[in-house]
Amino acid sequence: YGDVLPDMEAALTWAKRTHPRAAVYVWGSSYSAALAFPFAAEHPHGVAAVLAFSPGEYLDNTSAVRAAARHVTVPVFIDSGSDPQEIARARAIYAALASPHKIEYVPAHGIHGASTLRSDRDPAGAGENWQAVSAFLQKLPAAPR
Numbered sequence: 001y002g003d004v005l006p007d008m009e010a011a012l013t014w015a016k017r018t019h020p021r022a023a024v025y026v027w028g029s030s031y032s033a034a035l036a037f038p039f040a041a042e043h044p045h046g047v048a049a050v051l052a053f054s055p056g057e058y059l060d061n062t063s064a065v066r067a068a069a070r071h072v073t074v075p076v077f078i079d080s081g082s083d084p085q086e087i088a089r090a091r092a093i094y095a096a097l098a099s100p101h102k103i104e105y106v107p108a109h110g111i112h113g114a115s116t117l118r119s120d121r122d123p124a125g126a127g128e129n130w131q132a133v134s135a136f137l138q139k140l141p142a143a144p145r
Contacts, residue, residue, distance in 0.1 A: 001031045001034070001035060001058060001059055001060075002035070002059065002060070004032065004035060005035065005038075005039065008026075008035065008039050012024060012043060012046050012047070016046060023048035023049070023140070023141075023142075024046060024047055024048055025047070025048055025049045025050070025051060025140075026039055026040055026047050026049070026050050026051070027050075027051040027053075027114070028050075028051070028052050028053065028055070029053045029054065029113035029114035029115070030053070030054050030055075030056075030058070030112065030113045031058040031059075033052035033053050033054055033055035033056075033113075034052075034055050034056060034057065034058040034059055034064075034065045035059075036050045036051075036052050036055070037050065037052070037055070037065045037068040037069045037072055037093065038059075038064060038065070038068040040068070040072045040074060041068040041069075041070075041071035041072050044071070044072075044073060044074070047074055048074055048075075048140070048141075049074050049075045049076070049077075049140055050072065050074060050075070050076045050077070051076075051077045051079075051133065051136070052076065052077070052078050052079070052090075052093070053079045053080075053113050053114040053116065053117075054079065054080055054081055054086055054089075054090065054112045054113045054114075054116075055078060055089070055090055055093050056086070056089035056090070056093075057089065057092075065093055066092060066093055066096040067096075069093050069094075069096040069097045069098070070096050070097070070098055071098060072097055072098055072099055073098050073099050073100075074099060074101075075099060075101040075102070075136070075139075075140055076094075076097055076099050076101070076102045076103070077102075077103045077105065077132075077133065077136040078090050078093065078094050078102070078103065078104050078105065079105045079106075079107065079110070079114075079116065079129065079132070079133075080104075080105075080106055080107075080110065081107070081110040081111050081112045081113075081116060082106075082107060082108070082109065082110045082111075083112070086112065087106055090104065090106075091104065103132075103136050105129075105132045105136075107125050107128065107129050107132070108125065108128065109122065109124035109125030109128065109129075110122065110125050110129060111125075116129050117129055117130055117133065
């Protein structure tokens, strides 16, 4: 999973070079949600917010995500599916976050990962789940101009 980090580094470099005044949000699903936390911790001035769908300790070091979350100070939205084990995994990361601006969203109807936002995959919950994501995004500070 960690092999993706160089791609994330390249994407951040490109975004900052191409759109220097734009806020960069890291949006991850499942294992990429887990990667969002160490990435945001490494780039406190490059990442403006994190949206993590079904994060867990999916990396080789089984406490790396929580350890990184202790250094993430940007706004964070954590979504989990409705499964009790998934909720517990996401809640442990949420509890470790340093950010004072954090949302833990446990959907009434949800499935694993960002697929919870797809009406074809989660017909009972996609609309409500999008509302929660939209509300989080609308509260983020505007990027400096």
